[in-house]
Amino acid sequence: LRLLLNNFGIKKTRKTPYHPQSDGLVERANRALLQLFRTYMVKDADWEDHLPLMLYAYRTAKHASTGASPFRKVGSFFAFIVSDQPLASAQTSK
Secondary structure, three states: OHHHHHHOOOOOOOOOOOOHHHOHHHHHHHHHHHHHHHHHOOOHHHHHHHHHHHHHHHHHOOOOOOOOOHHHHHHOOOOOOOOOOOOOOOOOOO
């Protein structure tokens, strides 16, 4: 396992579960998401409806510390917008 992690440049760490304060990266991500919610939410009751959009915004925004979006850093490709609306079917005229 150690060889595999080294080959992919993965740093294995141990953290206390359910305690994000022990991990600065998690704490920073939580703070950024809370800021997105404070900025764009009108009422507190509908936050779960907007969670996918907020996560998409966070994951696709370029971060100053890395110079790239988390989506780009993890997936090595760019994200595209996926709509919940079905595509209109193209009709051909005869």
